[in-house]
Amino acid sequence: MPGRSPRRSTPQPATCRTCWGGSDSGPAFDAYATAWEADAKTLTDALHELADKIRASKGAYGGSDGLVSTQAARVRVGDGTVSTMPAYAERPSALASY
Template identity: 45%
Template sequence: MVGFDGYQVKAGLTGQAQQLDEAGTDMDGVSSAVKARTTYAYDDAGGNDAASALNAFAKAWEAESRNLASALHELGGKVQLAKGAYDGAEGLVQTRMDSVPAGGTSGTTGPSRQGGHASSLSSY
């Protein structure tokens, strides 16, 4: 859907944002797998101290994997928002460039140059 201001709204994530979100989904799976093993008994670990230490480690890893998953999902969303902002700004620049009258008597015949470098806008 294209709005009156030239912005286009797309559902879902794309590109690198989608890859980050998928990595977050993978970490969600890790968290679930670890959570299923956060209660070791004496027989499983070979002693009360070992079971207690293993349970604490598993719980900490489960919490860390949840944090990583959340961060990856959030980062994916932010990358998608940034991409949309850049796309919108580029569209605005293109619209404004298209409204500049062509021709004139300035005497320039090729791409404008600043300090010996071609303008980045010369391709518009």
């Protein structure tokens, strides 16, 4: 039929390997895919281990955060005013004897 492209058949795997890279491309790809899957599994396991550690530390710090909040609420400061100035005190001067 005019205007239609001819129907193409999908090459079989053996044909694909010979057409696109030669006869050694199949085993090379299989080795690559196996190594990639092993690496992906290693990364997945590492991420799960890290997530477990984060959950454990979050639980440990969550309890102490509540304790700090409770203890901080009990702190009383003099007359209620807070200053960043140092407390006044008589200090001997090194130059007083001159």
